[in-house]
Amino acid sequence: MTIALASLCTATTAQGAGAPSRAPLKRVTRSFTSGDGSRFILIQDPQLRQLHWALASWADGRDDPPSLPGLAIATARASLRGTWSTGSKDAEAEKAALTALDHAWHQQTSDQANASNQATLEERARVAAALCDQHAFERVLAAAPAHRPEILERDGVAVFALTTIEPALLQVARLVYERREEQALRGMTRTWLPALEERVEQSGRHPERRIHAELLTLTTPTSPSIALLEPPPLVTPKRSQALATWAASQHPTRTVHLLYGSFNLDRAEATLQSVFERTDLPPPQPRGERAAQPLSAQRRSVVPGADADSVSLAWVLPPGADPWTVQVATRWLTNPQNGRLLQTMIGKRPKLELNGTGPWPTLSTPNLLRIDARDSGDPAGLAQELIDACSQAAAEEFQEGYYYRANVSALADWFATTTDGRALAVMLAERALASPDAIITPEPPQRVPGSALRSLLRATFAGQPAIVEGDQ
Numbered sequence: 001m002t003i004a005l006a007s008l009c010t011a012t013t014a015q016g017a018g019a020p021s022r023a024p025l026k027r028v029t030r031s032f033t034s035g036d037g038s039r040f041i042l043i044q045d046p047q048l049r050q051l052h053w054a055l056a057s058w059a060d061g062r063d064d065p066p067s068l069p070g071l072a073i074a075t076a077r078a079s080l081r082g083t084w085s086t087g088s089k090d091a092e093a094e095k096a097a098l099t100a101l102d103h104a105w106h107q108q109t110s111d112q113a114n115a116s117n118q119a120t121l122e123e124r125a126r127v128a129a130a131l132c133d134q135h136a137f138e139r140v141l142a143a144a145p146a147h148r149p150e151i152l153e154r155d156g157v158a159v160f161a162l163t164t165i166e167p168a169l170l171q172v173a174r175l176v177y178e179r180r181e182e183q184a185l186r187g188m189t190r191t192w193l194p195a196l197e198e199r200v201e202q203s204g205r206h207p208e209r210r211i212h213a214e215l216l217t218l219t220t221p222t223s224p225s226i227a228l229l230e231p232p233p234l235v236t237p238k239r240s241q242a243l244a245t246w247a248a249s250q251h252p253t254r255t256v257h258l259l260y261g262s263f264n265l266d267r268a269e270a271t272l273q274s275v276f277e278r279t280d281l282p283p284p285q286p287r288g289e290r291a292a293q294p295l296s297a298q299r300r301s302v303v304p305g306a307d308a309d310s311v312s313l314a315w316v317l318p319p320g321a322d323p324w325t326v327q328v329a330t331r332w333l334t335n336p337q338n339g340r341l342l343q344t345m346i347g348k349r350p351k352l353e354l355n356g357t358g359p360w361p362t363l364s365t366p367n368l369l370r371i372d373a374r375d376s377g378d379p380a381g382l383a384q385e386l387i388d389a390c391s392q393a394a395a396e397e398f399q400e401g402y403y404y405r406a407n408v409s410a411l412a413d414w415f416a417t418t419t420d421g422r423a424l425a426v427m428l429a430e431r432a433l434a435s436p437d438a439i440i441t442p443e444p445p446q447r448v449p450g451s452a453l454r455s456l457l458r459a460t461f462a463g464q465p466a467i468v469e470g471d472q
Helices: 001-010 072-081 091-110 117-132 136-143 164-181 188-205 208-219 224-227 239-251 263-274 323-334 340-345 382-395 400-416 421-434 450-461
Strands: 028-033 038-046 052-060 145-153 157-164 255-261 299-304 310-316 352-360 369-377 464-471
Touching: 028 263, 038 224, 038 263, 038 400, 038 421, 052 072, 052 164, 052 421, 072 145, 072 157, 072 188, 091 117, 117 136, 136 145, 136 164, 136 421, 145 224, 157 164, 157 421, 164 208, 164 263, 188 208, 208 224, 208 299, 208 369, 208 464, 255 421, 310 382, 310 450, 323 340, 323 369, 323 400, 323 450, 340 352, 340 382, 369 382, 382 450, 400 450
Parallel strands: 038 255, 299 464
Antiparallel strands: 028 038, 052 157, 052 255, 145 157, 310 369, 310 464, 352 369
16 A cells, blocks of 8 residues: 555656766557447557546536536546445435435425424434535545545536556546545535535626526527526435436436546546446437527627626537637637737727637537627617628638637646646547547647638638626
8 A cells, every 4th residue: 555655646756876867758548438329539648657547528518407407527526435345334214314405405495484304304414424424435536545536627627536556447447437426425415505605706706607698698598508607496305316417417328437647548448348347327318409500691689787898709610620720710810919900909909808718508409709898988770880890800821820829728728737748638529529520639739731721710700709798
């Protein structure tokens, strides 16, 4: 155990004095699908001593019940409180206790004036707590060893991340599998209510969320991201709803496992195939969502209570638009230091502020390019001037060097978000889930030539935008 933990906590090794320098060993990537339908991407990097495991699943709203936006990510956060095998003193008794506790909770919320409901709730919570150890699963992971297990939420994706070493792969794989198949979802209320309160507070602090929700309503009215942006309904999920959402979002056909580090590819694949052989989770419903179609005419709306100096516009991206090209193009347009739109408009609007986001709204539905603008001086006519500036920027022919800074800036952000092997594994797992046909590589993105940026922008701005303005 001491040797294993020491290996886990050591990130690099010093080369012996006087040792001859060696060419860096190449990374090797292998992909396969296990018997239960799980997709695995293994990236062998002999320069690392650790093994980073990132399991990506959707938390974009499409698995949430209509009245419970955010339930998928809430179940992911609650999942580290253990399983029926790890953490339960009596699994059958605990299942019954959690069902009774769920009933008591909903009785109490529907009739809060009844003092007996609160007493019943407290008693059933005590009984359920006595039947489990909510920290056992993380302790068992640590003993494997698996370092810093955590749930991350980024761009509509939930990532379960941990760091281990090759000798522990079999034990860690069994625990990851157990987390999926035997999930107890203990303490869901303790997870759900703080998240609900935070979203209510964010709605009050950030009125632009309502503007962005209105943009989606104008362009993709079936998008589940709308509910995630709007003030949430004050509803608590039933246990049956949480379990069904967990099963749908964690079904092996809807997840991607990415392992990055030092390990033997053949042994790792054999180990993972032996563990992830079957699933008892029910087949999920299709995740169908109609993609946004280019707008043939402008669509406009006004959101009362939002900043009257602001306007947000969204264009539908062309089908199959490369996400990295969209990111660089957005940076070239709206960079606050040297973005092309700011250069064009700042002379007339010295108080202009711009922010661009693309692809938007999430990795699962990257249909739009969004630009937020604010002019505290005189916002009159801002939307049309911005549309004209976008069309002009797309039509102009510039030398290749003119796009250099946008590429460098976007690449600097890429490096900033992949500062170590673990962060890189998380990012690659997200991308693999969002783009199942893409080639996943740990190498930095290539420079996007100006011709590709112009082609994307011309195709995007050939369509009409959705426009939402504030009105206080």
